[in-house]
Amino acid sequence: MLFEVDKDSLLPIYFQIEEGLKSLISSGELQPGEMIPSERELCDRYDVSRMTVRQAINNLVNDGFLIRKRGKGTFVGMGKIEQGLKGLTSFTEDMKARGMNPTSILLDFREIKATAALSAKLQIHENEWLIEMQRIRIADDIPMAYESVYLPKELVPELTKEIASQSLYDYIEKEKKLAIAHADQSLEASVAKQKEAEILQIDEGAPVLAIERTTFLTTGKPLEFVRSIYRGDRYKFKIELVRS
Amino acid sequence: MLFEVDKDSLLPIYFQIEEGLKSLISSGELQPGEMIPSERELCDRYDVSRMTVRQAINNLVNDGFLIRKRGKGTFVGMGKIEQGLKGLTSFTEDMKARGMNPTSILLDFREIKATAALSAKLQIHENEWLIEMQRIRIADDIPMAYESVYLPKELVPELTKEIASQSLYDYIEKEKKLAIAHADQSLEASVAKQKEAEILQIDEGAPVLAIERTTFLTTGKPLEFVRSIYRGDRYKFKIELVRS
């Protein structure tokens, strides 16, 4: 039960202790619920100041790896629940997984100048050109969602209506060789406005799920901002949360 | 632009500084993006050690209120998006991360026999005993959600109302030594029923977010089934999706 600390390393000492403890936890040498060596013992063992040890432990406590108990000791955490890694699926994959046949109708395809709100979401300057698309998402002939997509034109300058009606993600990943890294998504309950109700063939004021998603490339740049309105009576959003 | 620090107070000095800065931020005296006084200036002003000031600032940085920039200064955060969204699973953590003060009221605590639906969710036999709890989740004095929790009595036979009103997860993980592995969660948009509307102080028929969660232990057995009704006008559910 040991790790090395190199005082001449370029890496901060607290960071080395932090990583050392983390590896003991992930290797299973320190089991969940088990007490780690006391702060003073770590000071002696690695010949460092207690404040330095505390900085390492603080970071691990903040990340949920460790739990402090005054007068008793510091213990390995039981593991936090975090979002799973399987979330980034498209409407198409999602519906197929539910055994339905997904299609979509492209309502609108045009170029616009970024508004203040959109430029913030996409981290670009105001008035830069965007591609705006609106489409109806359909599963087994039932309209499920009304979706507005915004992409910086700079990233996909030659995107056409024809390409977009097929598989946008395929085009972006395979043709443009842009790799998607992650997405931030928010969901809220709302009620259908007049236009949305018309398109989704529901009553005005009926419950809908408003989902906003910003997708980021591996470069860190936002690729797209999507706002979707899902029928509340037909769509249930599922997530699997896993222990880290 | 000032707050008081009482060195003879029962409260730790770093905590007083922390709360002082927080109040300057929420009162608007310190605007988002603005630089706060430097660490050394705070040391002089309140005649405390720099490590003490750093502890206060560290906590605020961890909570997303402040952002450190080496060589430049420490600045008030730009809002919520800046903060990582991982690990926001419990209502308590979630609301704290949004800078709100979460509390809850236990409305009901009793034992019932499992219905067909509940026995299926919890993978137990029908008519087995369950503990049912209902509570109101409150953030900054505003009712945010109405929650029903169901646990198999077999797993927590001596759970009392008193324990449950404190931290249920702490009890389960630390006292009962049950380790949580993962959870399945679903969200859908709905409208408030009469009882829900009353409890949440909204109109009947107002949009709500219905969240159902089943939490599983490492043994694979379901630990709990929770159904929560969140106010649609006050609650936005955020997720970070990562490519697998």
Next chain:
DNA sequence: CACAACTAGTTGTCTATACCAGTTTATAAG
């Protein structure tokens, strides 16, 4: 004018020490 050097200001890392506040265990008193 361009550029390097310097300087003052910031946070980042680290030391060494001290005392406070809970918890457990050993020890002495009854």
Next chain:
DNA sequence: CTTATAAACTGGTATAGACAACTAGTTGTG
């Protein structure tokens, strides 16, 4: 044996100071 007390642990708070790394502006030099 039981009970109180003390000692020896644990983490929590706080001090005072040092040097490193980074930023931004100023100043001096070519």
